[in-house]
Amino acid sequence: MPTAVRSHAKINLGLHIGAPRADGFHALVTVYQTLELFDLVTVSARPAAKTALRLTSNDGRVPTDGRNTAWKMVELALRILGKTAEVEIHIEKRLPVQGGLGAGSANAVAALVGLEFELGNADPSASLRSAQDDGFTSGARRLEVAAQVGSDVPLFLIGGTVLGLDRGQEVYPLPDIEPTWCVVATPAVGVSTPQAFRDWDALCAQEGLTQDASHGKLSELSRAYASAFAGGFPRGEQGAGSSGVLPYGENLAGPQVSALVRTGISSWIQNDFERVVFVQHPSLAEIKRILAAPGTPAAALHASLSGSGSALYGLYLTRGDALAACERLRLSGVVCQLTRTLPRPAYWSEMLEEEGH
Ligand code: C5P
Numbered sequence: 001m002p003t004a005v006r007s008h009a010k011i012n013l014g015l016h017i018g019a020p021r022a023d024g025f026h027a028l029v030t031v032y033q034t035l036e037l038f039d040l041v042t043v044s045a046r047p048a049a050k051t052a053l054r055l056t057s058n059d060g061r062v063p064t065d066g067r068n069t070a071w072k073m074v075e076l077a078l079r080i081l082g083k084t085a086e087v088e089i090h091i092e093k094r095l096p097v098q099g100g101l102g103a104g105s106a107n108a109v110a111a112l113v114g115l116e117f118e119l120g121n122a123d124p125s126a127s128l129r130s131a132q133d134d135g136f137t138s139g140a141r142r143l144e145v146a147a148q149v150g151s152d153v154p155l156f157l158i159g160g161t162v163l164g165l166d167r168g169q170e171v172y173p174l175p176d177i178e179p180t181w182c183v184v185a186t187p188a189v190g191v192s193t194p195q196a197f198r199d200w201d202a203l204c205a206q207e208g209l210t211q212d213a214s215h216g217k218l219s220e221l222s223r224a225y226a227s228a229f230a231g232g233f234p235r236g237e238q239g240a241g242s243s244g245v246l247p248y249g250e251n252l253a254g255p256q257v258s259a260l261v262r263t264g265i266s267s268w269i270q271n272d273f274e275r276v277v278f279v280q281h282p283s284l285a286e287i288k289r290i291l292a293a294p295g296t297p298a299a300a301l302h303a304s305l306s307g308s309g310s311a312l313y314g315l316y317l318t319r320g321d322a323l324a325a326c327e328r329l330r331l332s333g334v335v336c337q338l339t340r341t342l343p344r345p346a347y348w349s350e351m352l353e354e355e356g357h
Contacts, residue, residue, distance in 0.1 A: 002044040002088075003117045004353035007110035008342060009037040009101040010155060011182070011306040011313045014269035016221050018214035020201045025151070025167040027214065029221045031174065031229070031269075032102075032155040032162040034342045035182060040092040040353070041070065041107055043114025047123070048086040051078055059093035069104045070111035073149045077112055080145060083126050085119060096186045098193075100307030102152050109146065109156035113351065143171070152307070160344025161229065165222055174229040176343035180301070180315050181322035185291060185329055185336045189281050189310040196308035199276035224268070266302045273308045287312050290328050298324040315341070 010032045018027035055064045055071050065071065070089050078085060089111050095103035112128070119126035128142045146153040147169035154171045155162045161174040204214075278285040284305065291314035292303035298321040300314035316322040322338055329336045342350075 002042045003114040004040055004042045005110040005114045006038040006351050006353065007041045007106040008347060009035045009095050009103060009106065011035060011101065012271060015271040015273060015307065016218060017200055017272040018218050019204045019209045019211050026197060027166060027218055028164070028168055029218045029225065030164040030168060031225055032164050033177065034159050034347050036339045036342045037095060037184065037337060039095050039103055039107060041110035041114060042090040043087065043111055043118055045085045045087040045115050045118035047119065048084055051084045052086045055089045057091040057093055059097065061097045062091055062093060069108035069149055069153065073108035073112050074115050076145055076148060077115060077128055081126055081128065083119065087115060096311060098190055099186055099311040100191065100305065100309045101311050102307065105150050105153040106156045108149050108153050117352070159347030163225055173344065177341060179343060180341045181319050182339050182341055183291060183314045183316065183322050183325045183336050184339060185287050185312045185334050187284060187287060187310050187334060189284065191277055191309040193308045196273050196277055199280065200272065203276055269302065271305045274305045277305060277309050281310065284309060284312060287334055290332055291325055293325065293328065300325065
């Protein structure tokens, strides 16, 4: 029986990017948040004399060869495990391709989970979490393998609310925010992540942002996020650093997510990609305004581009506010989906579908 695995989307609650590094990557500070929306990844695998992978999808834009992150993950995992198998992966796409929702990266983790489930029943050593390891090394090894496949793959081995550092692959679980209504707008525009990084580099050069200066700012931000999500500062107290640019107050993870607004956190949670992507695609800035609806009773708690886009999201206090945002988008001809943020326990308990599809 094939194993069907939910492959959930993520958004970025803030994404702060540093100056370009010598290795071609960028240091960043972000908070990833998984959503209820998902692709369905179905895996069937059986031991064989030689590894043979086959990948199919209901969406013609999904690569069905070694360029696919799910393919890369399965191939790498089998190689590390020293196993050979015939593996079939089917990706039922529901999330946008290249949308800033981490869909491809989530597909990779779902494929790994499916592979381990398929092979692991008969052969406990056919898992990166094999019995030969203690929990410490096996967990670390899975994260390391995921990081080799892509910078925002490891977050999907944690789920819920996750702090992302370094190039995004260094991940730490944060206390989950309360499940929060979320509207995800998926404009027809495509944004290339490497191109968005190149545009960011041009901006850094123009503004003279150096490695040293951005390192200091990112360190300050990572401390600010850790504090805000873990318990925070009393209302009105100054932020983490001496610059005073990060005013924030009480616990973001408290019972009211409206703390996003009440404490002013939403004023410093920003996505740096907006500075370059909105210049290239002004229509996306307009969609953010529609999601945010500032000054209205149904205003978003926070609205932003996700990753490098082109998906944008708004977080809302009530379902009614979220539905009102959907209606505003519909009137503007923008496709959107209503969903909720998905905390870590539900992320894991809902990952495996009851029956193979
Ligand atoms: O790690 P991943 O394969 O997702 O990265 C794709 C590309 O995005 C990299 O080759 C790099 O150009 C860019 N990138 C970056 N800094 C990061 C993550 C990705 O410059 N932190």
